[in-house]
Amino acid sequence: MANVTLLVSSTCSACPSAKSLWKQMRVKHSFSYREIDISTPDGQELADRHSVRAVPASIINGRLTFVGVPTRQSIEKALAGRSG
Known part of the structure; x- marks a missing residue:
């Protein structure tokens, strides 16, 4: 199962x-x-470890995968490739 962390800000x-x-x-x-x-x-x-400079930032299985709002298709592709 994939682990997803979303870095956010209240001002974003x-x-x-x-x-x-x-x-x-x-x-x-x-x-x-x-x-x-x-x-x-x-x-x-987390931001320091992954060199995140903007939010929202999606980290999947410990790897910065998306910065900004991803598309549904890109999320599905990322989950399919990493959920095993």
Whole structure:
């Protein structure tokens, strides 16, 4: 099962769309999901580790996969390639 972490910010205008999209994808695909605010210590540590410079940022199985709001197709492709 894939592990998805979405780095977000309360001041990000695109983050609500990314959150909604990932939550919709959970209906069709099985993966663990968590959201972390980039302003928290955990968020800063993840941002530093993955060189994240913008949010929303999607980290799948420990790898920065998307910056910005991904498309449904790109999410499905990423999950199919990494969920095994």
